[in-house]
Every structure is written in structure tokens, then in C-alpha cells.
Amino acid sequence: MANIRIRNTNERLTKEQEVKSFLDKHDVLYEHWDMNKLPISLHNHFLLSNEEKEEILRIFDDEIRSLANRRSYKEWDVIALSDATPNLDELLKKFEKVHVHTEDEVRAITAGNGIFTIKGEAGYFDVELSPGDVISVPVNTPHFFTLVENRQVVAVRLFIDSSGWVAHPYEDPDFKR
Ligand SMILES: [Fe+2]
Numbered sequence: 001m002a003n004i005r006i007r008n009t010n011e012r013l014t015k016e017q018e019v020k021s022f023l024d025k026h027d028v029l030y031e032h033w034d035m036n037k038l039p040i041s042l043h044n045h046f047l048l049s050n051e052e053k054e055e056i057l058r059i060f061d062d063e064i065r066s067l068a069n070r071r072s073y074k075e076w077d078v079i080a081l082s083d084a085t086p087n088l089d090e091l092l093k094k095f096e097k098v099h100v101h102t103e104d105e106v107r108a109i110t111a112g113n114g115i116f117t118i119k120g121e122a123g124y125f126d127v128e129l130s131p132g133d134v135i136s137v138p139v140n141t142p143h144f145f146t147l148v149e150n151r152q153v154v155a156v157r158l159f160i161d162s163s164g165w166v167a168h169p170y171e172d173p174d175f176k177r
Contacts, residue, residue: 002030002133008123023127026120029071029136033063033108043111043131046082046152053078056110060156063108067134073106073158082112082152095145098175099167103160105143108134112153118143124175142170 004013004022013019023030035043037059042052056078057064064076081088098119107114109129116127116135119142128148129135137143147153159165 001032002127002129002135005126005128006123007117007125022125023135026118026125027138027141028118028127029104029106029134031067031134032132033060033110033134035110035132038110042154046080046112046154047084048078048080048154053080056154056156060108060110063134064156064158067106067158071104071106071136071158072160074160075162076156076158077162078110078154078156080154081147088151092146094167097167098142098144098170098172100140100142100170101137101165101167102139103165104139105137105165106135106158107145108156108158110154110156113148113150114153114155115146115148116143117146119172119175142172142175 001016002019004019005011013022020030038056042056045052057076067073068076081091085091109131111131114129116129116137117124118127118137127135
């Protein structure tokens with residue numbers, strides 16, 4: 001389950017209902033997929049073959065199509081990051097810059113963890129994600145993504161148009177790391 005840290009106050013939200021209503025208020029989609037559907041071999045596995053990525057998409061086909069129908073996504077894939085990823089440090093440096101997109105950014109975590117830091121009305125907040133968490137950062141909302149200490153994640157990504165999914169840098173004088 002996701003939990004939230006509000007950066008200005010260091011307040012943490014860990015109760016499901018509090019997390020859900022905070023994210024609702026910020027127009028952040030937040031849902032769950034049942035990770036019991038995933039075979040044990042894919043629960044803690046981060047160096048995925050193309051066949052294994054296809055398998056994840058097959059297993060969650062109903063969930064993916066439900067989201068796609070509701071929110072107009074047209075394409076989806078699986079991304080896996082870990083210390084085995086070439087240039088992980090370089091990639092993370094790129095991900096950790098505040099940016100916006102011209103479509104929303106959807107991620108369904110199937111293994112590992114990740115943090116989306118998102119700009120809200122009262123400053124930035126961190127959403128720490130675990131397997132089963134599905135989140136969407138709204139269009140044109142400043143944010144960035146990073147990993148936690150274990151530096152590993154597998155996520156399904158959905159796009160309206162992946163060719164248009166570009167990070168536009170957002171210079172924010174209020175943002176402190
Ligand atoms: Fe992004």
C-alpha cells in the first residue's frame with residue numbers, strides 16, 4: 001500500500017483511507033492490482049526477459065484494459081530497473097529532475113518500490129509505492145520519480161501516445177531536495 005510524506009510538515013499518511021482521500025484531492029489516480037496473480041518467480045525478480053515482460057502484461061490484461069478503456073490509454077509496456085540496469089545512476093539522475101508531461105503518467109508497480117514526488121497545492125509530497133499500487137500523476141503536474149534504497153522496481157506503464165510522452169523540465173524556485 002502507498003504511503004505519503006508531506007515535505008513541508010514531514011507529516012506521514014499511512015492509513016489507506018487517508019492516502020486515498022489525499023490523492024483524490026490532488027486528482028492522482030490510486031488503485032490496486034492483486035499481486036497474488038503473479039507467480040512467485042516474478043515477485044522479486046528484476047532482470048526480466050522479454051518473455052517475462054509479456055507474461056506480466058498477459059496476467060494483468062483485464063486490469064490494463066479496464067484502465068485503458070476508462071482513461072484512453074492506447075499502449076502499454078513493462079519497465080524493470082535495478083543495479084543490473086546499465087547506467088542506472090545516470091537514468092536516476094535524469095528521472096530525479098522536476099518535470100511535466102502533456103499526458104498523465106501511469107505506473108502499476110508489480111515488484112520492488114518507487115517514489116513519485118508530486119507538487120500539490122501546499123508544496124511537494126512523496127508517494128512511496130509498493131507492489132500492487134497503481135498511480136497516475138495528472139497531466140502538466142510537476143513531479144519526479146526515484147527509487148528507494150533497494151534500487152529496484154518493475155512497473156507497467158500505460159500511454160495515450162508514447163511518442164508524445166516526453167519530460168518537459170520544470171524550473172521551480174520553491175523546490176528543495
Ligand atoms: Fe514523469
